[in-house]
Amino acid sequence: MRYLRLASFLVACACFHSAHAGEPVSLIKGDSLDGWTQRGGEAKYTIEDGVVVGESVVNTPNSFLCTDREYSNFILDVDLKVDLGLNSGIQIRSHVAEKPQVVETKTSSGKIRKKTIPVGRVHGYQVEIDTSNRAWSGGIYDEGRRGWLNDLSGDENETARKAFKNGEWNHYRIQVIGNSIKTWVNGVPAADLTDDMDASGFIALQVHGIGDNESRAGTKVRWKNLQLQEVSVDETAKKEYIEYSGDEGIGVGKKIVLIAGDEEYRSEETLPQLGLILSEQHGFDCRVVFPINPETGFIDPNYGENIPGLEALEDADLMIIATRFRALPDDQMQYIDRYLQRGGPVLGLRTATHAFNFPKGSSWSHYSNGYNGPKEAWKDGFGRLVLGEKWISHHGKHKSQSTRGVIVEEQSDHPILRGVEGIWGPTDVYGVRLPLPGDSQPLVLGQVVNREGEASEGDPLYGMRYTDTELDDSKNDPMMPVVWTKTYQVPGGEVGEVVTTTMGSSTDLLNDGFRQLVVNSVLWLTGFEDDIPTDGASAEIVGEFVPTAFEFRRGDYWPKRQLTVESFEFE
Structure with a gap:
């Protein structure tokens, strides 16, 4: 015999995995950058009252302040603020090439594309911080490899594009579990990517290169309140x-x-x-x-x-x-x-x-x-x-007056009512405004029925029964439509x-x-x-x-x- 299982299982998370988030921990300890290493370019990184400050420098490539630890599945919350004109991002599950690497990827048309990653190049998923007019903050870019994976173009992303506030502190949430990466900017959903190229890697704070543009020298990006919850994942449960x-x-x-x-x-x-x-x-x-x-x-x-x-x-x-x-x-x-x-x-x-x-x-x-x-x-x-x-409103009395369905006589031949009889339920009748609008056609009216027995602890019907017959006439003239x-x-x-x-x-x-x-x-x-x-x-x-x-x-x-x-x- 087939049956509906009602047993509880471990969590089925939004990322299609069974998961449990641990307690949040700070990635910044006081005014120290212990546990972080700078890679790539020579932008300046300092820490001031728990705020990490990245400052742009001319004629240096993209710079990254990287965690010494690698992380796999996690939820990262961070507040950030960036000067207008400076591009930045947060690397997740990222790596640095210790020797030249050739990466093969497949284009949307199925064509194989090869790219060489040079020694020292930071590469991996990046959550965008974008002060430009395109406003793709919260989108996901593959730094050093494939480029944009989940930009925020199109009408469907208009609300996400408006979420980031230039010149103000913004809150990012980044959820990385299994093959799912999701981002929120100031509480608004932004990117939602399914990709399995990297299962783990370091987290890094990027200061984008500015070339030889002296006017942008000294522009800054700031990060604070970096709170990370590691997530334990059980791959056996995968349904939403x-x-x-x-x-x-x-x-x-x-x-x-x-x-x-x-x-x-x-x-x-x-x-x-x-x-x-x-x-x-x-x-x-x-x-x-x-x-x-x-x-x-x-x-x-x-x-x-x-x-x-x-x-x-x-x-x-x-x-x-x-x-x-x-x-x-x-x-x-x-x-x-x-x-x-x-x-x-x-x-x-x-x-x-x-x-x-x-x-x-x-x-x-x-x-x-x-x-x-x-x-x-x-x-x-x-x-x-x-x-x-x-x-x-509750027209009937909640948890003590049930609903008996009375078929509207003029609609008794309606196809929906074929074979229907004995309609009853322990939920009370809802109040509606009469007549209902437009071409609404009531099929069933709700008779308010008093509970005749006592409600006992654990009774899912609160003591009400189909066999109850005592009507509350004060609420049945007129009767409210229930269908x-x-x-x-x-x-x-x-x-x-x-x-x-x-x-x-x-x-x-x-x-x-x-x-x-x-x-x-x-x-x-x-x-x-x-x-x-x-x-x-x-x-x-x-x-x-x-x-x-x-x-x-x-x-x-x-x-x-x-x-x-x-x-x-x-x-």
């Missing part, structure tokens, strides 16, 4: 997301991306099970993506700024989203935005009505719940424009179809009627409405599924749990 391949069924050839990322309703449990149902019983190829804390590599629903694997939306046939108040980086949000621009169908679950919450001034702030800025079409954000409503369809169109984009449900916790998924409704919705959104049987599409639980109670889990709960993507592999 999980993929379930569909081999048989009407969905063969169709791709679905399921996006988990809420703190409360256990979307990290709901979406793997839903992905299994859709792949095993209907043939869809499903990728489930998770909130990953890049510091640890574990699944961490409380970390709202990283959901790797969204590039699969580029050719996806459906996006299922169950996030809450996320503020994803540009390089991830662009995939969601492009998907919506092409009018891709969307299934929104529970907290997706308030899926995003970006800080004021962000280029994605219009996605935020309750947005009220100059982009009028985006008023109230992604939830209102795309799904039909933003976060309004509806609509179309959406973001400015400049194509029209797309949506199904939204304000149900959707992992414990809701235990209910046969709710599962049936979700699977029918998937088939309807992917063009298979005529293939939904009169008694509904198959929606049986796959393997063992034991969801946990919905609740916020703060503090060190997630770091201690060490939940990995591999936990959701299916065997």
Whole structure:
């Protein structure tokens, strides 16, 4: 029998390896440069109150202040400031040629290129510090060998180019683990390179040569607060997301991306099970993506700024989203935005009505719940424009009033409702503004049901049961829609179809009627409405599924749990 594994594994880091970061240590000890050696040119290096100062000198090549130790996998944080007109960089996993070396590399066309590295030449990965108008600070250059590996050209890197501030202190984070090198400039993602030419090497602080340009003599670059965390790596775990391949069924050839990322309703449990149902019983190829804390590599629903694997939306046939108040980086949000621009169908679950919450001034702030800025079409954000409503309120009483689904009589013949009966879930009904906007069409209303028994410790349903019958009439006139369809169109984009449900916790998924409704919705959104049987599409639980109670889990709960993507592999 195949089953879903729920055991914990060691961290699956953002670099596709299992990893653990140690305590940060300073690379500078007081006002001493012990442990560092200058190589290459004759630029001047001094240290003043813990600040390393590099000063340019005419008629000398690139200079490098190099650590005597080599490092392999690490996270390096550093603050730096550079005079206008001076180029600089930070070498990582770098080397110096003790004798002439011939390096063979392959061009993008597959042609072999040879280059000789002379004795004494420092070479290796360099994280750029760039005061020029091109603004490639944070990009990755291969010093002395291949040149640019990850520049910051193109519209997709505009935010990264704007992150560096000339004439000011800037903060760099450089993460080097396995074959992955990632950089951040002042908290903004910059380079993201996969390359395996060097597994280890020294770290060096570069002062770029200025030739015979006397006007630039004496220009300086400064580094301080060099903090390094070495990372131990276990090569056995290499996943940031999980993929379930569909081999048989009407969905063969169709791709679905399921996006988990809420703190409360256990979307990290709901979406793997839903992905299994859709792949095993209907043939869809499903990728489930998770909130990953890049510091640890574990699944961490409380970390709202990283959901790797969204590039699969580029050719996806459906996006299922169950996030809450996320503020994803540009390089991830662009995939969601492009998907919506092409009018891709969307299934929104529970907290997706308030899926995003970006800080004021962000280029994605219009996605935020309750947005009220100059982009009028985006008023109230992604939830209102795309799904039909933003976060309004708990209409039912949280953790003591459940939801019973009542099918709208006029919609009883809708394909999504074929075979659906007995809809119930322990999540309470959300409040919405009536009527819902545009062409929204409610399919199911939520009856607020009182808990009749007592909640016992450890009960994931908080004492609520499908058999509860006592209604809270004060909240059932009118009843709130809990499932509806609509179309959406973001400015400049194509029209797309949506199904939204304000149900959707992992414990809701235990209910046969709710599962049936979700699977029918998937088939309807992917063009298979005529293939939904009169008694509904198959929606049986796959393997063992034991969801946990919905609740916020703060503090060190997630770091201690060490939940990995591999936990959701299916065997």
